[in-house]
Amino acid sequence: MYTSFRGVIMDRIIFHIDVNSAYLSWEAAYRLQKQVNCIDLRTIPAVIGGDESKRHGIVLAKSIPAKKYSIQTGESLFSAREKCPSLTIVPPNYKLFMQCSNAMVAIFKEYFPLVERYSIDECFLDYTGMSHHFGSPIQFAHHIKNRIQKELGFTVNIGISTNKLLAKMASDFEKPNKIHTLFPHEIEEKMWPLPVRDLFMVGRSTNTKLLRLGIYTIGDLAKTDKTLLYSHFKSHGYLIHAYANGLDDSTVKPCSPKAKGIGNSTTISFDVTDSTTAKLILLSLTETVCMRLRDSKMTAKMVSISIKSHDFISLSHQMQLTEHTDITHNIYKAVCTLFDEAWNKTPIRHLGVRISSLTSNSNTQLSLLDFDKDNKYTALDESIDKIRLKYGNTAIIRASFLHSGINPLNGGMPEENYPIMSSLL
């Protein structure tokens, strides 16, 4: 709720727009546009999936016919194929996905000064006070949905309500290509009968615990005593209780305020059993992370690594640097120390590098002791960044990667000389 200039309390009108099976729809629309007489992936059991030979073989998006075989996003392609042997599997094309996402956002920006890009395929819009210009919320939702379908070739669901949570829940109702409202007076009828797992922020683990407590539907949760929920879920209990009752006072925000951290990680196509190889992969991850850091004009003080072993046991280790930096060499030194301290010699499946405690690079002070050395490294990083910007990421690589068989820049989109997706959002 907010007070208008006349002092009248008005309900907000929030839209949540969600692309139906985003990756799959985008690929399908692209193929239809490029090729004549080709089959629409949305009409057959099909998924977008990673490369199994690289151990990236999971379902990233599924068609509605694939969903009928109970194929789930995130499950292995191996098990998806078991459920549906005739399944069509298509690799992801992240460049295309970014273009489709950007094209959709461009349409929203024709009407809305403020678009919250919640993810690559979801946006929140604030329609409050706009009925005057564009008609009733439902009329406008039809207009914008039809425009996207006609001009971009894919469908969206639109949820309409008085806050973001309810709008998001509404867009998740029947799909595809549908508009739903979930106003407060409709909560009891439309949201409370749903399984509690369908509520935003009730994940697998919370769901299991709720079922054990005899809480099966969102309505059950809404009517559960808050203090009981607190005793089992701490502050998360209060959150899901409020959500089950349709309460959310967060506002539609312009893009992402500022990143709290930058990280890249990779699943390696083989198990790594020696520290030389592991550190080479960590270097490639550090390079990408640091390029993104410098690109965002920030410096970092916290460095963390993560290791997932061949048997899927994860661990992480972190350390604070003595001062903020954006120098690849200095961050890599910390990464190596962390790895040596953390690795217990079990074969490694996955490695990650993440930096946080970010601050603007304009207020970073150089250490007096290392002043000359740091200046040299800063100049080196700068020239490398420039060359890569101008001639591509493979134009200059560290000698240690030569003949190593390891990608010199790891993280972001595999196989593509393309900027990191999240940094474009």
Next chain:
DNA sequence: TCTGGGGTCCTAGGACCC
């Protein structure tokens, strides 16, 4: 050849201080 990658937030428990 079953199980990705990029994020954010919260909490338990230990270290340390007075």
Next chain:
DNA sequence: TCTGGGGTCCTAGGACCC
């Protein structure tokens, strides 16, 4: 020798989202 207690900071891990 019957083992304070409050506070802060840090870390690792886990939960959730897309």
